[in-house]
Amino acid sequence: MRLTDLAATAALFTAVPLAGGCDRPASAADLIVYGRVWTGDSTRPWAEAVAIRGDTIAAVGDSAEIAAMAGPETQVLQNGDGLVAPGFNDGHAHFLSGGFQLASVNLRDAATPEEFTRRIKEFAATLEPGEWILGGDWDHELWPGTPLPERSWIDSVTPNNPVFVNRLDGHMALANSLALKLAGLTDRSPAIPGGTMVRDAAGHLTGLLKDNAQDPVGRVIPDASPARSDSALARALQWANQHGITGVSAVSVSHSELATMERAHDRGALTVRITAYPMLSGWQWVANYRKEHPGDQWLRVLGVKAFVDGSLGSTTALFYQPYTDAPNTSGLMVTPEDSLRQWIGAADSAGLQVAVHAIGDRANALLLDIYDSVAKVHGPRDRRFRVEHAQHLRPSDIPRFNQLGVIASMQPYHAIDDGRWAEHRIGPERIKTTYAFRSLLDAGAHLSFGSDWTVAPLDPLLGIYAAVTRRTIDGKNPGGWVPEQKITVEEALRAYTVENAYSVFAEKSRGQLRPGMLADLVLVDRDLTKVPPETLDSAKVRTTIVGGRVVYQAP
Numbered sequence: 001m002r003l004t005d006l007a008a009t010a011a012l013f014t015a016v017p018l019a020g021g022c023d024r025p026a027s028a029a030d031l032i033v034y035g036r037v038w039t040g041d042s043t044r045p046w047a048e049a050v051a052i053r054g055d056t057i058a059a060v061g062d063s064a065e066i067a068a069m070a071g072p073e074t075q076v077l078q079n080g081d082g083l084v085a086p087g088f089n090d091g092h093a094h095f096l097s098g099g100f101q102l103a104s105v106n107l108r109d110a111a112t113p114e115e116f117t118r119r120i121k122e123f124a125a126t127l128e129p130g131e132w133i134l135g136g137d138w139d140h141e142l143w144p145g146t147p148l149p150e151r152s153w154i155d156s157v158t159p160n161n162p163v164f165v166n167r168l169d170g171h172m173a174l175a176n177s178l179a180l181k182l183a184g185l186t187d188r189s190p191a192i193p194g195g196t197m198v199r200d201a202a203g204h205l206t207g208l209l210k211d212n213a214q215d216p217v218g219r220v221i222p223d224a225s226p227a228r229s230d231s232a233l234a235r236a237l238q239w240a241n242q243h244g245i246t247g248v249s250a251v252s253v254s255h256s257e258l259a260t261m262e263r264a265h266d267r268g269a270l271t272v273r274i275t276a277y278p279m280l281s282g283w284q285w286v287a288n289y290r291k292e293h294p295g296d297q298w299l300r301v302l303g304v305k306a307f308v309d310g311s312l313g314s315t316t317a318l319f320y321q322p323y324t325d326a327p328n329t330s331g332l333m334v335t336p337e338d339s340l341r342q343w344i345g346a347a348d349s350a351g352l353q354v355a356v357h358a359i360g361d362r363a364n365a366l367l368l369d370i371y372d373s374v375a376k377v378h379g380p381r382d383r384r385f386r387v388e389h390a391q392h393l394r395p396s397d398i399p400r401f402n403q404l405g406v407i408a409s410m411q412p413y414h415a416i417d418d419g420r421w422a423e424h425r426i427g428p429e430r431i432k433t434t435y436a437f438r439s440l441l442d443a444g445a446h447l448s449f450g451s452d453w454t455v456a457p458l459d460p461l462l463g464i465y466a467a468v469t470r471r472t473i474d475g476k477n478p479g480g481w482v483p484e485q486k487i488t489v490e491e492a493l494r495a496y497t498v499e500n501a502y503s504v505f506a507e508k509s510r511g512q513l514r515p516g517m518l519a520d521l522v523l524v525d526r527d528l529t530k531v532p533p534e535t536l537d538s539a540k541v542r543t544t545i546v547g548g549r550v551v552y553q554a555p
Contacts, residue, residue: 028071029053031519031548034063035079036527038490040086040498040512045490050084052519055547060513077550079523082542085493086513087246087520088460089500091409091450092388094170095250095274096229096257097135098453099236104135108168111142113153120165121157129160132221136165137454138174141313141421148198149174151207164217169455171311172210175217180205183216192216194334196316211310211334229260237264240272241552243459244522244541247273249409249450249504251305251355251388254278258301265299271551273520274299275504277355280306280335280343287350297518302504303353305388306343307334308363312391312418312425317359318366319392324427331360340367345374348383353505355386355409361394361430368400375404386503389414389452390440392426393433401445407503408440409448412467412492413456419472419481431482437467438485448503449495464492464528465536478534489529489536519548 029051037047039060049066051059059066070076105123110116116138123133140146154163155177162182166173175183187204189197195213198206209217224232240248250261253276264270276299278286283304290301309331310316315323318331340356347354354371358364364387371385387401390408401408415435423431433439440447449467451458465471467487470480480486501511510518523543528536544552 027058027069029058029066029069029074031075031077031545032066032070033077033079033084033521033523033545034066035082035084035523037084037513038493038529039514040494041514044514047513050513050519050521052545052548055519055549057513057515057517057519059515077523077543079542081527083524083527083529084513085522085524086497086511087522087544087546088244088496089247089249089504089511090240090245090453090458090460090496091249091448091500091503092251092411093248093451093453093458094252094455095236095240095248095453096232096253096260098239098458099232099234100224101135101137101454102235102239103232105133105165107136107138107165109142110138113143113147113149116143116149117153117157120154120163124158124161124163127161131161132179133158133161133163133165134221135454137168138165139168139313148206148208150200151176151180151205164214164221166214167313169311169313171314171316172208173214173217175207175209177207179217179220180207182220185216193336194332196332210314211316211332223256226260226263229256230263233260233264234269237269237271238552239458241544241546242541243461244524244544244552245272245458245460246520246522246544246546247275247500247504247506247510249275249277249355249500251277252279253301253305261299270298271546273297273510273546275506276301277303277305277353280304280347280354280356281339283343283347283350283352286352287347290352297506297509303355304343304347305355305357306340307357308340308367309334309358309360311359312422315425317392318363319360319426319430320362320365320394321430323425325424331362333363337366341370341373344370345377348374348378348381353384353386355388357388359389359391361392361397364390364393365397368397368404368406371406372400372404384503384505391418391435392430393436395433395439398433398436398439398445399443401440402443405446407446407448407499409450409503410435410437410495411450411452411456412437412463413451413459415470415481415485416466416472417456419470419477420474432484434482434485435470436485437487437491441487441491446499446502447491447495448499449492450500460496461524461528461539461541462537463496464489465533465539467492467495468533468536471534489533493528519545521545
């Protein structure tokens with residue numbers, strides 16, 4: 001819902017007049033929300049109503065107390081037995097890419113290679129010659145025999161359109177022959193450090209490129225026009241609000257993406273609070289930008305993002321031991337270690353928050369070592385280093401998150417997605433501390449949750465379901481995959497609210513429902529803490545409020 005639609009939405013509210021029809025008192029609330037309120041405030045976790053004045057929470061309390069704040073123009077929203085909570089924050093999303101993907105070919109649930117090809121063919125028929133086909137988010141683990149795609153599958157149906165469609169994790173993508181030609185990649189092209197160009201038995205490129213090997217194609221993809229970028233951001237904002245999201249950490253943000261966000265901010269069109277993390281390699285530019293653009297509660301650049309390794313699904317996550325199903329590899333370093341150490345140290349000296357992708361156990365251990373050494377050299381500071389994903393950990397590394405004050409920024413939906421096949425990749429022992437939510441919390445770590453959209457759906461309710469049940473999406477683990485790592489609903493809610501606010505240094509203004517905080521709320525159609533856990537994935541968002549304004553109302 002756009003802000004221009006709010007007048008229509010207001011008709012769904014109930015106006016509550018003061019007795020005697022007297023003028024609105026100075027203390028009257030603009031909006032009152034009733035329901036079972038989970039505040040996120042450990043000193044008062046539950047309440048019955050929230051009063052909002054302007055963009056700020058005026059009071060949180062019982063129904064009678066809040067009802068006394070109603071005036072003749074106060075709007076009232078009743079959520080019955082549903083849950084009212086602080087607005088969800090997504091701690092890790094490729095936000096603008098998600099907006100583009102909403103208008104691109106959807107390959108995520110293509111269940112066979114034939115379906116994969118058919119969808120690309122049909123989408124190509126809607127385009128002009130020369131237009132690129134991007135995104136896709138295919139998953140070869142769905143296909144019988146799990147074959148990796150090849151350009152021969154799609155060349156004949158895309159003769160006039162370059163194609164570069166990525167696996168859902170973003171760590172490998174398929175280029176058709178036209179895209180390879182435009183990128184200057186041939187069978188004679190040399191290996192690319194930190195990446196893999198997949199070849200067939202005869203040494204020919206199959207079109208499949210992993211991690212850094214994707215870069216040559218990426219460099220020849222033309223930038224989207226400002227108008228197309230603006231539309232993509234508008235779609236992303238609307239989609240986020242529909243899922244109860246009021247704030248997002250946007251990672252791997254390019255200069256053009258940041259410019260798109262700035263345009264929306266200047267127009268007053270943002271309905272999600274964005275914390276942006278451009279790439280670590282450009283830390284000096286980011287540091288200079290922050291001096292000139294300190295940002296505000298709607299848009300700010302806080303730090304930088306980098307990669308240690310690849311992904312489990314692409315067999316490029318970095319482990320100490322080889323893959324069980326691919327014993328010729330133990331993964332790869334996407335960024336050279338010396339560059340990581342130098343850049344992280346420089347960014348920390350510049351006062352930037354550092355957030356780095358680490359999937360495999362060796363990648364995580366290395367990153368924790370770097371964080372430890374940088375902190376010791378530079379001295380005490382509230383730096384809040386982040387490990388993005390922290391998926392596969394050695395037991396000895398779990399307590400280090402608390403000891404070093406490092407945030408585990410994780411994506412719970414990955415557990416129920418990867419859980420279908422992860423044991424085949426790394427065996428029964430290493431999966432015991434895979435997506436180790438319970439162990440990290442028990443060790444006292446800060447745990448924040450996100451989606452990694454478009455790698456996973458932009459839906460915190462699905463994330464809560466995943467963290468609480470760990471039931472894989474293939475239905476084969478009804479009791480939970482690695483069930484000892486389950487957490488409670490309230491712990492998952494905290495990871496999407498309180499802890500995400502902490503992870504972006506915003507705990508004084510959001511993440512909880514208490515007086516003086518920003519009025520960011522989500523209304524869910526049931527009390528998530530009281531329903532059977534296996535039904536959590538059917539919960540729906542009724543209303544999303546950002547800064548005291550309704551930005552989404554379910555039909």
